[in-house]
Each structure stands twice: as structure tokens, then as C-alpha cells.
Amino acid sequence: MKSKRLKSLRRNEYSQAAFETVCIYGFSSTTVDLVAKHAGASKTNVLHYFGNKTSLLEGALRYGNSVLVDEVRALMIRSKTPWERVYSVLLANFSAKTFDPKLAHAWLSLCAEVPYHSNFQRIQTVIHSRMHSNLLHALRQITDEKRAEVTAALISATIDGLWLRLAVQAEPLKVETALGQIEELMNSLFPNDENRVLAKRKMAEIQKILFP
Amino acid sequence: MKSKRLKSLRRNEYSQAAFETVCIYGFSSTTVDLVAKHAGASKTNVLHYFGNKTSLLEGALRYGNSVLVDEVRALMIRSKTPWERVYSVLLANFSAKTFDPKLAHAWLSLCAEVPYHSNFQRIQTVIHSRMHSNLLHALRQITDEKRAEVTAALISATIDGLWLRLAVQAEPLKVETALGQIEELMNSLFPNDENRVLAKRKMAEIQKILFP
DNA sequence: CGAAAAATAGACCAACAAGTCTATATTAAC
DNA sequence: GTTAATATAGACTTGTTGGTCTATTTTTCG
Incomplete structure (x- = not known):
């Protein structure tokens, strides 16, 4: 079906536009009209x-997260050991691509709305759970x-x-500093x-190849 | 001067009301009228x-921070050693009084606005700097x-x-868990x-007495 | 006391933003 | 090729909100 595809294409387009609008103006100044303008619609x-x-805005939250999730997954499927x-x-989480102040x-801005919208809460819970379980599964094989x-x-x-810190600090945190910490x-x-x-060295290599 | 005092009293009252309104409704749904209603004015x-x-809202940010700062200071002036x-x-930062989801x-919600208002940015920078320098001064005497x-x-x-985590997690993080981490x-x-x-034991004792 | 200054509030205004109504293209279906 | 469905948009409505104007009360102080 072309129509189904177009529908989902548009939703994705506008979700991205919404996310980028939030980047620029913040959640509380983002209006539907601004998003539309940004998307040229x-x-x-x-x-x-x-x-x-x-x-x-839910779409925006989902979109923003997908950027990160995609990179995690790309590295994850190439991992062989718990440490990897x-x-x-x-x-x-500290990729040169994603670790960006905007x-x-x-x-x-979207996180801050989580406590006030039950749908945001649900989405955020899923995001956190996935990250937590990723880490937990691996660490269980490493320690008690x-x-x-x-x-x-x-x-x-x-x-x-x-x-x-990256978001609120005046002189933005450098990715190397964050990695150092x-x-x-x-x-x-x-x-x-x-x-x-x-494992760290190996995954850093893989990352450099996949996301240059 | 009574008038000066009243002026500063009102500003404080309304800052608190604004902060509490943000607690309840979030930044993006907080209106001047809601704050006024909450303050009975x-x-x-x-x-x-x-x-x-x-x-x-700047007042709200300052007020919210002062709650924490007051407790830090109260403990700080009773500290003798770097570890204390x-x-x-x-x-x-993890006091039973302050570590509260609301x-x-x-x-x-206020943090998330920092990137979009230069005054918020300034205030936030001061807050972070103070915390950082508190820690840094002490740690310098402990390590290189x-x-x-x-x-x-x-x-x-x-x-x-x-x-x-305390803010966005569905089942709110317990203070003991956070302290454990x-x-x-x-x-x-x-x-x-x-x-x-x-030092930890001593300060925990003092805290229990000062903020029961 | 009486005037000046400050505090407080009700009514109002202009801007804006979410969402609807209606209309026009464009595409799909037979 | 005609009809139905879908996509897109302009105009409009309705509600809200930040902020102002004006008026009233309360306080200050000579």
C-alpha cells in the first residue's frame, strides 16, 4: 500500500520536524505552526x-530517542562479550554524532514533561527499561x-x-571530557x-567505522 | 525600612508560589494567574x-535552589575536614527533606529552560559553579x-x-537507593x-539532628 | 489629621495558538 | 474516464494568557 507508506512517512517527517523545533525553541515555545513551518507544510x-x-510531541520524543537507539543497536549486534x-x-551515548548540545x-526539554503526561511517562519508561536491561544483562555476567x-x-x-550537563552548561561539555569521566x-x-x-578499544574501533 | 522588607517578603512569597506551581503543573503549563491563585493574590x-x-520564573528557580543551598551551608559550616x-x-543533595519527586x-522543568533564557543560564551557572567548587576544594586536599x-x-x-531519575521514573527512586548508589x-x-x-557517619548524624 | 506613596485588584486588551470548517488539489479504483 | 478517497491548505473560531489602565484601599510620615 502506497497510502500506508505515505502516512507513516509523513508522521516520521513531522516527528523529526517537531524534534528539531524543540531543539531550537524548547518545549514550551514549540507550537504546531512552528513545526509545520519547519517542515514546509x-x-x-x-x-x-x-x-x-x-x-x-510524542512523535518528537520517539524520534529523538530513535537516533540514539539505532546507534546502540548497531554496536550491540556486533558485540560478542559482556564487556563489549x-x-x-x-x-x-557519547558518540560524536549524538553528543550534541542541541x-x-x-x-x-522532553524529559522535563514526562511527569506531566502519562504517555510521555510510558514512552520514557520503555526507553529507560531497555537501557537498564542492556546494561544489567551484561553486568550480570561480569559481577554478582x-x-x-x-x-x-x-x-x-x-x-x-x-x-x-551537556544541555545546561554554558560552555558545552566536550565529548572527550565526558568520555574521560x-x-x-x-x-x-x-x-x-x-x-x-x-572491549572498549574494540567497540571504539567499530564505532569509528560505522559512524565516522 | 518596612517597605523594603515587604517588597522582598512579597517577592519571596511569590517566588515560592511560582516554584510550587511549577511542581504541580510543570513549566509549560504554569501561568501568572495560576501562581497568583496559589499565593492567594x-x-x-x-x-x-x-x-x-x-x-x-527566575524567582522560582532561585527559590528552588535556595532550599538545597541552605541545607548544604548548614552542614558545611559544621564541617572540619575535607571529607566532611x-x-x-x-x-x-539526598536529604529526606529535599529528595522528593515533586x-x-x-x-x-526549570533546568530544561536554561538553554533558552540567558538569565536562567546565568543563575544555573552560578549554582553549578558553587557546587563544583565546594567539591573541588575538598577533593584537592584528598587527592591530586x-x-x-x-x-x-x-x-x-x-x-x-x-x-x-527521581523526576522521570514512574515508581519514584527511594532516597536510600540513591544514597546506596x-x-x-x-x-x-x-x-x-x-x-x-x-566523615560520612559524622555528617549523617549532624544532618539527622538539624533536619529530622 | 491629611497628603503622598505604596499595595492591591478588577476590567480590559491585543496577541497568539489549538483546533475546526470548508474548499481544492491529487491520487487510487473500478 | 469517472468516481471515490486521500492529501493539503486557507480562513475562521474560540479560549487563553501576558500585560496594561484605572481605581480603591492601606500604609507612611510630616
Whole structure:
């Protein structure tokens, strides 16, 4: 069906436009009309595909996340060991492509709305769960159950914290600095781990090839 | 002067009302009228003291931060050693009083606006700088300069990350869990440090007395 | 006390934004 | 090729919101 394809194409187009509009103006200044202008369409048409503004912004949230998820997955399917899976998550979160202040602004702006919209909450929960379970599964094979839980939570909280810094800091956090801090964390949590260091190097290589 | 005092009293009252309104409705749904209603005053009067909505929300940001800052300071002035100062910051950030989902919602909602308002940016920069320098001064006396830099940044990023979790997670993060994760971090960064553990205990005691 | 200054609020206005109604192209289906 | 369905958009409506104008009350102070 052409029509089905067009429908989903438009929704994707407008979701991206919405996300980019949030990047520029922030959630609270984003209007349906601005999104439409950004997409080169009419407000009516955008509304035609989404029904209302909230659904459109949900699309934006989903879109923004998909950028990151795609990179995680690309690295993940090329991972063979637990440590390689851990570094798939870490490196994807601090990729040169994605670790960008503008993206972080939009990400944060959408996050901040989560507590006030049940649909946002649902979407966000899925996102977090996936990241958490990715980390947890890998870490379980590295350390004991209890510590895997704690460190998985700690690592993902730290990732979020660094992203928040990227968004709110006046002179934006450099990706190398963020990676250095993550490395300090990993090195302290799991010192003298040869496999960890090797996995990191290997995944960094793969990432450089896939996302130059 | 009574008048000066009243002026500053009203501004404080309305800043608090604005913050609480953001707690309930989120930044993007907070209106001057809602704030006024919450404070039991007229919109006109609120506007009289702040001039415009943006200044009012700046007040909210300042107010929200002051809650935390007051607790940090209270612990800080009772600290004698570097480790005690570090734990003043940590425990204040995860105090039973302040570590609350509603507060976190508002905090996050205001943070998300930082990139879009230069005044918010300025205020936020001051807040971050103070926290960073508090940690950095103390850590410099504990470890070498380079590592003090990295760990101070890492610790404050982790704090922010945990607050973000508190805000966006469906089943809200318990304060003990957050403290456990921070402790895992500190224990990994500075293992086998007798002074650290003692300082933590001491400051926790003081906190329990000051903020029961 | 009485005038000036400050505090407070009701009514109003202009801007704007979400969403609808209606109309016109464009595509698909027989 | 004609008809039905879909895509797109312009005009309009309705509600909301930030901010102003004006008026009234309260306080200050000589």
C-alpha cells in the first residue's frame, strides 16, 4: 500500500520536524505552526496526521530517542562479550554524532514533561527499561547479581547526568571530557580488568567505522 | 525600612508560589494567574512585584535552589575536614527533606529552560559553579589536582543524574537507593578510606539532628 | 489629621495558538 | 474516464494568557 507508506512517512517527517523545533525553541515555545513551518507544510496538515499537539510531541520524543537507539543497536549486534555490550551502550551515548548540545536541549526539554503526561511517562519508561536491561544483562555476567543492579543503575544515572550537563552548561561539555569521566567511573568500578579495556578499544574501533 | 522588607517578603512569597506551581503543573503549563491563585493574590499584584512572567520564573528557580543551598551551608559550616565537606554536599543533595519527586519535577522543568533564557543560564551557572567548587576544594586536599577535577565533575554529574531519575521514573527512586548508589560510587573512587567513612557517619548524624 | 506613596485588584486588551470548517488539489479504483 | 478517497491548505473560531489602565484601599510620615 502506497497510502500506508505515505502516512507513516509523513508522521516520521513531522516527528523529526517537531524534534528539531524543540531543539531550537524548547518545549514550551514549540507550537504546531512552528513545526509545520519547519517542515514546509501547513499546520492543518500536520494536525491531520497527528490529531493534536500532544501526539505530535510524542512523535518528537520517539524520534529523538530513535537516533540514539539505532546507534546502540548497531554496536550491540556486533558485540560478542559482556564487556563489549556494556561499551556498546556507553559509546553510543557519547558518540560524536549524538553528543550534541542541541540534541541535549531537546532531550532535556522532553524529559522535563514526562511527569506531566502519562504517555510521555510510558514512552520514557520503555526507553529507560531497555537501557537498564542492556546494561544489567551484561553486568550480570561480569559481577554478582547485587552489584550488577547497583552499578547498572549508577552507570545509567551518570550517563543521564552528563547529558544534563551537556544541555545546561554554558560552555558545552566536550565529548572527550565526558568520555574521560565515564572512564574514570568504569575504571574505579572495575579496576585492573583487562577484558574491559580490550572491549572498549574494540567497540571504539567499530564505532569509528560505522559512524565516522 | 518596612517597605523594603515587604517588597522582598512579597517577592519571596511569590517566588515560592511560582516554584510550587511549577511542581504541580510543570513549566509549560504554569501561568501568572495560576501562581497568583496559589499565593492567594491577584495576577496584577504578582506582576507588580516582578514586572513580567520571566522574572517571576527566575524567582522560582532561585527559590528552588535556595532550599538545597541552605541545607548544604548548614552542614558545611559544621564541617572540619575535607571529607566532611564532601559529605555535606552529598548528604544535602539526598536529604529526606529535599529528595522528593515533586521538587525534582520542578527542578527538572526549570533546568530544561536554561538553554533558552540567558538569565536562567546565568543563575544555573552560578549554582553549578558553587557546587563544583565546594567539591573541588575538598577533593584537592584528598587527592591530586587532576583527579580532583575529574572526580568532582563525575560526582556532581551523578548527583544530577540521580535527581533526573527521581523526576522521570514512574515508581519514584527511594532516597536510600540513591544514597546506596552514591556510596557505591564513593567507595569505588576512594576505596579503603577510613576517614571517608567516619566523615560520612559524622555528617549523617549532624544532618539527622538539624533536619529530622 | 491629611497628603503622598505604596499595595492591591478588577476590567480590559491585543496577541497568539489549538483546533475546526470548508474548499481544492491529487491520487487510487473500478 | 469517472468516481471515490486521500492529501493539503486557507480562513475562521474560540479560549487563553501576558500585560496594561484605572481605581480603591492601606500604609507612611510630616
